[in-house]
Amino acid sequence: MDAGAAASPSGHRAGPRPVTTAAGAHALEQALVASTPALVCVIAGDGRILLFNPALERSTGWRAEEVLGRSFYEVLAVPHEAALAREFVEDAVRTGVADAQEGDWLDRWGGVRRVSLLTSVLRDEQGRATGVACVGVDVTEQRREEARLREAAASDPLTGLRNRTALLAALAAELRSGAVGTGVLFCDLDRFKAANDTHGHDVGDQLLVEVAARLRAVTDADDVVARLGGDEFVVLLRRGGAGRLSALREAVDAALARPFETAHGCVLLGASVGAALGAPGDDPERLLAAADRHMYGIKSRRRERRRVPDPR
Known part of the structure; x- marks a missing residue:
């Protein structure tokens, strides 16, 4: 019998056993970040990029190994919005609060993608805020279509x-x-x-x-x-x-x-x-x-x- 399944009293096999270990939960978290179509980026309090998932690689053309450790404000932030992005991250770390955002991110060729973001503050074991996690959806085409419809209506x-x-x-x-x-x-x-x-x-x-x-x-x-x-x-x-x-x-x-x-x-x-x-x-x-x-x-x-x- 498969070690990952057990027979029920009726003779049918049950599904895989739920993960009960910290290591197993961590592996699931890694798999989720790697497989989700959402754009996931973790930014340290000093602006360094700490995590850059595959969906974000596909959206921006950057590979994770090219941007990890580099400044978010130099890689993804639109130049005229870099100061605002820095202020947002610093305020989130200082206050422990990070509100939802929508803004423009750059790809590696200088193109602009519109991203709708849910953000949260990351904390260390002592509860101190250390950075910001961003989970986003690329809404570029949706916003373009909305703008086209508004223009047509006017x-x-x-x-x-x-x-x-x-x-x-x-x-x-x-x-x-x-x-x-x-x-x-x-x-x-x-x-x-x-x-x-x-x-x-x-x-x-x-x-x-x-x-x-x-x-x-x-x-x-x-x-x-x-x-x-x-x-x-x-x-x-x-x-x-x-x-x-x-x-x-x-x-x-x-x-x-x-x-x-x-x-x-x-x-x-x-x-x-x-x-x-x-x-x-x-x-x-x-x-x-x-x-x-x-x-x-x-x-x-x-x-x-x-x-x-x-x-x-």
Whole structure:
């Protein structure tokens, strides 16, 4: 009979005997650390790497023998976060408390992996804190997918600009912040429907993409450019006040008045651009509606001028 199993009264063999010795338990611990897909790293109080399991080798490309005894802050910590990592380990050893963490670790080629960590403080036989044990999961792809989904939810799929939801969220945050000089431009394209009907939706889409590019070109990195839908675009100026709002309105007018080159030849659009200046605490929907009304007034006056015959 197998020495590792015993016969039951019914004649069936029982499973392997449970481990009852310290040596056996230690062997199981070693096997668990070696076989788990979790990333396991033990860091001494002075930052030296004391344990580096096979899963961590596969994730980072480093072999344990290459990094054991080296500084965690030089091997795995992202350079601009090394000081924070050092502070975390030193505080954990000093206080005996190590909270869960999520951060970036380097691989041997300089790539960055996002790691979600459970951490615990290691103690010696006298109960003194000596280091930190980290058990982590590589969440790089999960976080990338989450970021992609957030971007898709906030973007206009045709132009890549912010959509209405994202614009209103940004505008609300700006007005809540107490910032002075928040402004909104509301742009409605002229003659777009005629161009779209004449040349087809492919040309219409091309025109909308080019409008988005021109708006990006005349705005600053801090501004938010959005497409509300159809041929309506909005620019949120985070700062600058009435002077910059007026100057940008003129720049947008000029940019959209230039001819657009398409596969069907040159197309002239232009735009009616309304403006509204907000104040801290304003309602974002009302501010947007004020810019919309200003735009509509401009468009109406232009239509009236076209109806009036030239007295000459």
